């Protein structure tokens with residue numbers, strides 16, 4: 001069974017307090033974000049059931065939402081997730097080459113995770129960084145103006161992080 | 163101040179009618195009846211919030227109202243657009259509507275498996291009717307059709323997701339008729355699907371009504387014995403004393419056996435009164451029911467091509483409002499699905515029909 | 528140098544913090560506004576001629592005046608910071624560098640509309656900006672600009688930041704409201720419009736980040752003065768985010784009197800095209816608006832100079848013009864392939880369709896598949912015609928404008944670059960390794976050699 005710590009439960013309550021009485025369902029997306037961060041980087045059915053119970057909604061309402069939004073992972077992912085943008089403007093600035101380079105460096109295809117569980121590679125659509133292309137998202141942050149050298153440096157940085 | 167509801171005048175395909183204020187264009191058209199009624203695949207008058215999604219009911223508003231006669235620039239969903247006094251609407255008299263509707267039908271059939279020969283809904287399928295009336299001769303889609311992982315919904319209800327047109331009716335049924343909803347629409351865009359996410363069975367009382375509201379064969383009755391083609395079963399109005407619903411149903415019989423039980427439907431194919439799971443799934447013997455007499459099957463269903471007596475045909479007004487032109491049959495779904503070939507007189511066949519029946523008949527021609 | 532009303536102070540050290548922002552004259556507009564009658568603020572905004580900066584360009588003052596005000600029912604202001612239209616990253620810049628400008632605009636607008644709870648709905652990927660905004664909100668509250676009885680005016684207001692979770696469609700205002708209610712981002716069927724029935728069925732106004740920030744200079748200088756900047760119905764300044772094949776991608780504030788040519792080639796803005804390449808085409812207002820070949824971009828079909836404003840960019844309608852849209856300016860040089868680019872956009876729209884209505888759900892995927900087929904040299908001439916027919920059947924027939932947004936880029940690409948599509952069909956191998964190059968008509972002007 002998953003359960004938030006007392007501190008996190010306080011945070012949950014403050015999220016719910018942002019909405020008028022009885023509108024606690026509005027906290028669903030913020031809570032799913034929090035749960036994904038807390039419970040292993042992805043949303044297990046148990047996790048979603050737990051979130052639904054905190055908001056007193058039917059579990060299906062949480063599933064419907066979690067499967068709609070692209071930031072929620074419904075399967076386990078690696079420790080670091082590279083989400084490379086490949087929409088028009090990034091494509092104009094060579095996102096295809098960066099994607100190929102990451103694939104060959106990590107030895108995985110889009111949608112896969114390295115066997116050591118370190119890296120997952122995904123493609124995403126425009127992240128609002130078109131002027132700083134090519135780019136990818138990594139956790140809470142953007143990595144912009146990507147070159148092969150920068151990709152190498154980022155991979156090293158991840159590997160050296162304990 | 164009077165409590166009376168004001169009536170307004172609306173003209174649809176040159177036919178004028180007075181309707182209460184607040185009526186939708188679709189319902190006004192239904193009051194006129196016949197061909198001027200736009201097809202509706204997602205709207206369901208008894209389900210709040212339904213409609214607007216499938217876009218088959220699009221019509222042209224050529225005059226907004228007496229007060230503001232400007233035409234509406236876009237076609238509108240007649241099921242979700244209210245009439246205004248003096249409004250003029252074109253449905254079958256608008257080439258724009260015909261064109262858009264052909265498009266919508268093509269979109270709806272794009273990923274549809276066209277597996278009518280093995281589909282329980284064949285004969286009662288609104289998509290089949292629609293394709294027959296408004297579609298194209300053949301699909302222009304050459305890519306692999308979408309498939310989904312198989313999903314079980316428990317002992318009563320069978321889901322064939324590839325047939326679903328995402329009308330959301332079954333979701334509204336669960337929301338509005340049952341205590342808690344366990345199925346819903348998951349994922350997004352062209353991956354959207356009706357599912358429960360983790361395997362759960364749909365067994366809430368009244369959930370069986372999803373079968374009746376589903377316009378296609380995506381949700382069917384698992385307890386429908388022998389999977390008979392519906393046009394070989396005889397529908398009878400029947401009732402029983404039921405503690406949780408009206409107990410008024412249609413039973414589909416062959417001989418003494420009750421092959422399945424459904425709610426009674428009106429001429430638009432809509433359920434008249436919701437029925438409970440017990441009546442629908444558990445009462446499969448003629449002795450469970452007091453039989454009232456044969457059901458009048460509406461023309462809405464292709465079953466009516468069969469052998470039902472007492473059919474009252476609404477007056478056909480197509481050519482009257484369409485400059486004398488007769489309707490153009492654009493898609494022959496029979497040629498695609500190999501079922502319900504109009505040249506085959508179904509009532510003359512013994513036993514179950516299969517696609518072979520139709521293939522044979524085609525060879526003979 | 529063009530006048531800057533929004534980004535003037537963006538580069539001042541520490542401007543993200545209340546103290547510096549305040550010292551630079553920040554929050555003066557709140558002090559002015561809270562002494563005004565709310566209706567008078569709406570009037571000022573009307574006079575300013577401000578048009579929504581989220582894409583549709585609808586008059587903001589007019590929109591505000593539609594807000595229903597039934598007794599005893601709360602009203603809400605929601606700031607649309609979903610910014611997901613490819614090519615657009617201006618709101619992000621504003622929020623990252625000038626969070627207090629947005630908060631100031633929000634306080635004034637909330638007061639004008641009577642919203643005591645105001646939400647900023649920000650796209651989920653802008654995760655780090657949530658912290659920036661929340662800090663600005665906390666600072667403003669600490670100094671009495673938010674919370675109970677602001678500046679003794681009797682007006683209470685809280686601002687909350689709500690993070691989305693990856694869905695372009697949640698930029699559409701009714702999908703945004705659904706999402707804010709904790710649901711899937713399915714756009715609502717209108718009517719009713721949000722001004723009557725919006726968030727939790729209460730009257731609601733949804734406005735773009737830049738629109739709401741622009742309320743600050745409008746209050747500071749007065750609506751009439753604001754309206755003097757710009758030209759015609761394009762008043763004030765506009766933020767543009769420029770990207771693609773240009774020397775200086777980034778966010779620029781323009782007053783809407785400069786020409787498209789100046790915007791692309793002047794060193795003050797995009798700084799021309801790298802490596803001496805020629806301009807091939809441009810999408811001037813975010814991925815949804817029609818792409819234009821170089822000749823029609825710089826001059827209208829009548830041969831007049833095209834300017835960076837609402838009217839001039841749409842001159843010629845869809846036949847020969849485009850739109851200001853969200854201000855996402857995407858430049859393609861001579862080495863770019865229109866088919867490939869259009870394919871990535873089609874893929875984007877398929878990915879982002881909510882799936883509620885059949886033309887968009889089915890049609891976007893179909894278009895993507897055909898474009899991919901043509902891009903990889905497997906297409907036929909009939910495919911090009913089919914593509915045209917599909918986009919035509921999506922446009923105007925859907926619940927929300929995403930259907931149109933998906934159809935327009937495909938339509939414009941075929942309209943202006945059909946040659947290039949046919950070249951792909953006729954050169955199935957060559958098109959895999961080589962690009963079509965400059966469109967014939969793009970060359971004629973002899974610009975930018």
Ligand SMILES: Cc1cc2nc3c(=O)[nH]c(=O)nc-3n(C[C@H](O)[C@H](O)[C@H](O)COP(=O)(O)O)c2cc1C
Pocket residue numbers: 578579580581582583584585587607608609610611612695696697698699700701733734735736738739927928929932
């Ligand atoms: C598919 C779609 C996406 C949209 N995305 C955004 C967006 O990211 N940001 C935005 O401000 N408006 C967006 N809009 C426009 C909004 O619906 C709405 O018109 C706008 O927020 C109104 O604000 P404004 O009047 O200040 O421009 C989008 C519209 C559609 C149809």
Ligand code: SF4
Pocket residue numbers: 325326327328329330331332333356372375376377378380381
């Ligand atoms: S399963 Fe049937 S009722 Fe449910 S959404 Fe699909 S088509 Fe509609």
Ligand code: SF4
Pocket residue numbers: 696713714879880881882883884885887888925926927928929930
């Ligand atoms: S047009 Fe597309 S995004 Fe908009 S409601 Fe329809 S399916 Fe959803």
Ligand code: FES
Pocket residue numbers: 085086087088089090091125126127128129130131133135613614615
């Ligand atoms: S296209 Fe990649 S961030 Fe916009």
Ligand code: FES
Pocket residue numbers: 201202203204205213214215216217218219220239240241242
């Ligand atoms: S019936 Fe009107 S849109 Fe489906």
